[in-house]
Amino acid sequence: MSxxxxxxxxxxxxxxxxxxLGTGALGGFYGARLxxxxxxxxxxxxxxxxQVQQHGLVVESIDGDFTLPQVKAYxxxxxxxxxxxxxxxxxxxxxxxxxxxxxxxVKPTGVVLVLQNGWGIETQVAxxxxxxxxxGGLCFLCSNKVGPGHIRHLDYGQITLADYAxxxxxxxxxxxxxxxxxxxEQAGIAIELAEDLLIAxxxxxxxxxxxxxxxxxxxxxxxxxxxxxxxxxxxxxxxxEVQAGCTACARFLSGSDRSISSDFIDTMLDYTAxxxxxxxxxxxxxxxxxxxxxxxxxxNPLRMAQQAGLELPQMTMLYQQLTFLAAQQSS
Amino acid sequence: MSxxxxxxxxxxxxxxxxxxLGTGALGGFYGARLxxxxxxxxxxxxxxxxQVQQHGLVVESIDGDFTLPQVKAYxxxxxxxxxxxxxxxxxxxxxxxxxxxxxxxVKPTGVVLVLQNGWGIETQVAxxxxxxxxxGGLCFLCSNKVGPGHIRHLDYGQITLADYAxxxxxxxxxxxxxxxxxxxEQAGIAIELAEDLLIAxxxxxxxxxxxxxxxxxxxxxxxxxxxxxxxxxxxxxxxxEVQAGCTACARFLSGSDRSISSDFIDTMLDYTAxxxxxxxxxxxxxxxxxxxxxxxxxxNPLRMAQQAGLELPQMTMLYQQLTFLAAQQSS
Numbered sequence: 001m002s003x004x005x006x007x008x009x010x011x012x013x014x015x016x017x018x019x020x021l022g023t024g025a026l027g028g029f030y031g032a033r034l035x036x037x038x039x040x041x042x043x044x045x046x047x048x049x050x051q052v053q054q055h056g057l058v059v060e061s062i063d064g065d066f067t068l069p070q071v072k073a074y075x076x077x078x079x080x081x082x083x084x085x086x087x088x089x090x091x092x093x094x095x096x097x098x099x100x101x102x103x104x105x106v107k108p109t110g111v112v113l114v115l116q117n118g119w120g121i122e123t124q125v126a127x128x129x130x131x132x133x134x135x136g137g138l139c140f141l142c143s144n145k146v147g148p149g150h151i152r153h154l155d156y157g158q159i160t161l162a163d164y165a166x167x168x169x170x171x172x173x174x175x176x177x178x179x180x181x182x183x184x185e186q187a188g189i190a191i192e193l194a195e196d197l198l199i200a201x202x203x204x205x206x207x208x209x210x211x212x213x214x215x216x217x218x219x220x221x222x223x224x225x226x227x228x229x230x231x232x233x234x235x236x237x238x239x240x241e242v243q244a245g246c247t248a249c250a251r252f253l254s255g256s257d258r259s260i261s262s263d264f265i266d267t268m269l270d271y272t273a274x275x276x277x278x279x280x281x282x283x284x285x286x287x288x289x290x291x292x293x294x295x296x297x298x299x300n301p302l303r304m305a306q307q308a309g310l311e312l313p314q315m316t317m318l319y320q321q322l323t324f325l326a327a328q329q330s331s
Numbered sequence: 332m333s334x335x336x337x338x339x340x341x342x343x344x345x346x347x348x349x350x351x352l353g354t355g356a357l358g359g360f361y362g363a364r365l366x367x368x369x370x371x372x373x374x375x376x377x378x379x380x381x382q383v384q385q386h387g388l389v390v391e392s393i394d395g396d397f398t399l400p401q402v403k404a405y406x407x408x409x410x411x412x413x414x415x416x417x418x419x420x421x422x423x424x425x426x427x428x429x430x431x432x433x434x435x436x437v438k439p440t441g442v443v444l445v446l447q448n449g450w451g452i453e454t455q456v457a458x459x460x461x462x463x464x465x466x467g468g469l470c471f472l473c474s475n476k477v478g479p480g481h482i483r484h485l486d487y488g489q490i491t492l493a494d495y496a497x498x499x500x501x502x503x504x505x506x507x508x509x510x511x512x513x514x515x516e517q518a519g520i521a522i523e524l525a526e527d528l529l530i531a532x533x534x535x536x537x538x539x540x541x542x543x544x545x546x547x548x549x550x551x552x553x554x555x556x557x558x559x560x561x562x563x564x565x566x567x568x569x570x571x572e573v574q575a576g577c578t579a580c581a582r583f584l585s586g587s588d589r590s591i592s593s594d595f596i597d598t599m600l601d602y603t604a605x606x607x608x609x610x611x612x613x614x615x616x617x618x619x620x621x622x623x624x625x626x627x628x629x630x631n632p633l634r635m636a637q638q639a640g641l642e643l644p645q646m647t648m649l650y651q652q653l654t655f656l657a658a659q660q661s662s
Contacts, residue, residue: 217548
């Protein structure tokens, strides 16, 4: 491994222009909020283009409903202007499109903000735009698309933002991170800034791997899994594998000792036990016959750990079960 | 651990009388065959008692259909005579009844033949009747009960018989084992004699744990699981855990090195890939809303391995998933 590059500390211009790739439950929600707060936002759409071009976006939200009758909607990136911040809000199952979507629309001094779940997407994006033009965000958002251009925001909405440098070296809190945070905060979105994207990503995986994965395999909501001692125990031991994977990954990529404390595992378990019954996003996709984000959420972290020399038997088993179920679904 | 007792080499009388505990798809089939071949057989029944008492047993079989218009049917063990061979053919989920069922009907020189799946049942039976009065059988039988007193035999039927001694010490081929084998062979049942019940049991577990377990968790038949490389790989690694469990168990119980070769794993995988699509017995129970034999087939071997100091993470995960699904089913 080469030593990580220092992350760029360039500042973004003021005001900043935004592009939203993937105007669905997540990208549509955050993009609409940014536009509502006065930002210039450009939306890439596919199936909903006609509707949104003509009638704009409708957001029903626990924080208050609103409509944007006019939005800048596009069918292709070739029609879009270059932007300061390009938000990747596609499903990761669409990420094979990124080489064609990203380069045309990121300004030379712009950044790509990856708001997807999973591991390793920032590295893929860095190969397209350079490792000093990527950052990551972890969204804690409960929203659905209920119709074309029609989003229902049910709960939460907070984003943890962290800057990226090659090999996920910790970047600290950069100026451009604060700039983007201020735009989202203007739009009423709670923001937490994190100094270490690697840790932030694995913390999110620590919830997503057991609960997204098991919810599909066991056809269950979070409350049922937490209520049974055997599945609660299984969730905990999967979390411990994620914890070990994180430590091994940090050591492999940067030679540094960075890890998630065991207290965090207990906190997440208690938090999940107290949550309202929750159908995970992977379960929603599975029930709808949509592609599952198995590779980003389970496959990539698993392969990262293996590359670092660590076998994770239960995560491996979960991955094998999920790829089987995904194949059965599409066959 | 105490040194294992030498197994009793007492011979059984000729002719031998049989009791069948559990006159279902398995007990009904073998019992009917034994009676058809001239043995005196006593059947314990519960829900089918009236029907069988009045009309006997009907067996449709790939080896030829037959009816036994009159059988010795009983509703309680108190009405039954003591027998030379008491065949345990209940579902293991009924094994809490054994302390009440077995002692009244085993002759002082008789034996209990356990024809169930799973691990450790012989030890439980030994606590009731003495470790010199137990033997085990592994049935390779495909049959269903299609109505009261009505059994459909679809395929196979072979039994591997092995004698039991305390702590599953290897017994070799005892005289009484040959005597019982000759009765079954007279009845047209193929018999293989095994010298080591511990190895025979774990060999059967090597198939039953992955395929029964995963068929329920993944809602799949054997052919689908073998066709997908990830589930085939998962089945193999579960088999390797069973193999390790067997070795640890043998060393723990008797201090001896006994194990299943890795060739056997590949043979079983090839055999399963070539089988006709097969819905496992646990899947059939699950689909019918019946109790699952999770404790006998997965829980007991897992606890045995843990007692021997071995953690088996994937078998643990399978056990946790199955106990969750069983609980959801009955809730």
